[in-house]
Each structure stands twice: as C-alpha cells, then as structure tokens.
Amino acid sequence: MSFLFKPLIFTACLLLAAGAQAATDRIALVIGVADYQYLPPLENTRNDAVAMADTLEGIGFDVSLALDPGTSEMEQLLDDFAFRSEVADLALVYFAGHGIEVQGENFLIPADAKVASNRDVQRQSLSLKQLLGAVDRARKMRIVILDSCRDNPLGDSIALEQSSEQTTQTTETTRGGGGMAPADPDRGTLVAFAAKDGQVALDGSGSNS
Template identity: 40%
Template sequence: MAVKHFFCFFFLLLLSLTSAHAERRVALVIGNSGYANVAELKNPYNDAKGMSDKLTDLGFDVVTGLDLSLRDMRQTVREFIKKLDNADLALFFYAGHGIQVNGENYLVPVDAELSTHLDLDFEALPANLVLNAMEQSTKVNLVFLDACRNN
C-alpha cells in the first residue's frame, strides 16, 4: 500500500511541476512599410505593431522591428536568434515587400536598392536565415509571411 501511495504522490508531484513550468514562447515580428526606393506599403507597420502587442499579451517574449534598414533587420534577427535557446515554441511574423528568386525567398528592408538579382545578397535578408535558426533550436515553429512577393 505504501508503494501505491508513493507512486500517486510522485505522479501528482510530477504533474504539478509540469503544469507549473510555463511553456517558453518567443516571437520575431517585423513590419516594413516606409520603403525609400520601392512602393510604400500601407499596412505592414500597423499589422506588425498589432501582432506584437497581441503576442506580448499572450505571454510571448517578442522581438519587434518596424521599418527596418538591412543593418537593423540583421540586428533584430540576431537578437531573436539568441532568445531561441531553450524555447518551446517560436513564431515569426513578417509583413512587407518580399522577393523570390530561384526558389529562395528574401525579405526586403526599407533601404534596399535593388537593380538586379545580384543585389539581393547585399541588399535583402534571406528568409532562410530566420527559418533555419528556428528549425535548429525549437520544437514548434510558426511562420507567417505577409509579403508582396515579386520575382
């Protein structure tokens, strides 16, 4: 009988520890609207702001970037990648211009100057930079790309 009580106690203790341990959730939210060299977009800034606020309310540790230059995008992504360690769930939301070339997706910063596809490696951020880091670090990943994507 004592063994039965021990296992019941152990099970209840384990259950309480599991539920007490909150799931660690991180998010990267980027919204680019104010482009200098291509058509400005009306919604991404506000959409990203709203998404960031809601995710924060839901308990996510959110890294937010609005109207980012390439340098700022890279710094923001780096900050997010550092937070992926030991996260249970990661979410990435991007709103803004995007480009796909040869099956590769790029996120366009507000200061990008794109004349040819050769400029992409120097002026845009490969989406896979974020996606690969998420896949390597977290159990569950959610990705929302709200991009005007042109070839």
C-alpha cells in the same frame, strides 16, 4: 510544413501554440516595413506588425517588435533572436513588407535596400533560410509567417518603374514586386504565407491588410 494562412485558421493555430507552451518559453520577433527608401511604400505593414505583436503578447509571448529596419538591423535582430531561441520551446518570426522570389529562394526586403536587379535582392535582403535559421534552435515548435506577395512578374531584373506602374493600376497596394516560392521546412517548423503561390497580398484600404 507550409500553408496559406487565413485569419480564423491562423488565430486557432496561435491559440493552440499558446496552450501548448509555458509563457516564459514562447518568444516572437515581429517585423513590419512600410517606409521603403527606394521601393514603393506600403500603408499597413506597420499597423499589421503592431497588431500582431499585441496579439502575441496577449497570449503570453515575449515579443520583440521592429518597424522599418534596414538590412544591418534586420540581420542583427535575427542573430539576437537565434541566440534567444536556444532556450525557448516555441519561436515565431513574422514579417510584413515587400518580398520576392529569386532563383527559387524567398527574400524579404529591408527598408533601406536599393534593389534594381535580382543580384541586388540577394545581396541586400534577408532570405527565408535566414528566418528559418533564427527559429531553428527552438526546442519544440518553430513558426515563420510571411505577409508578402507571391507573384513574380519581374523576370531576371527588377524595373522600379514597373513596380510603381503596377501599384497605380490597382485600388490597393500589393506587398512586393515579386513573389514567394514554396517552402520546404524541417519537421516541427511551420511556414505560413499571406497569399497563394503566384498571387498578391493586398495591403488593404483601411488601417490593416
């Protein structure tokens, strides 16, 4: 199941999940990327990740928080989380940062990715499939939350100048130079997006998005 999350709906889902599981059987991996080395930085993704981690811990999740990880670190985090999810009833992954769709597949961009083309994205980023694989072994429920844009103005190649130019034309930074494709997860798995298909997710003008 995939859906567009709004604060009240999402909070209700988390509370429902919290009530359905024993505290020791709920785990979460929360990732926030703001300090990009080669892409326009984001202001509030770290703040959002910290707030999400605090919220999840408050309702009994065992949370691992990662801020500004690079490609290899993100891969290792997902591998470790996949191992832990085997003995969890509920596994949740949250990502806030730049995201893009390439050839119908969703990719989440790490802090150190140097992407100038779709091929670079595929080689240096993590796919939604990898995030789904990290939660796939949880025994009862699996949740993946993508707090990234869902537009795709870049075509077959990424022009970094265009991404920067687009940023200066809006009052708020958007979370990605490209978008998120629709997800089709297995039964018992929920994928939530921060924006409608084809739309941007604003980074926010305050301390959070």
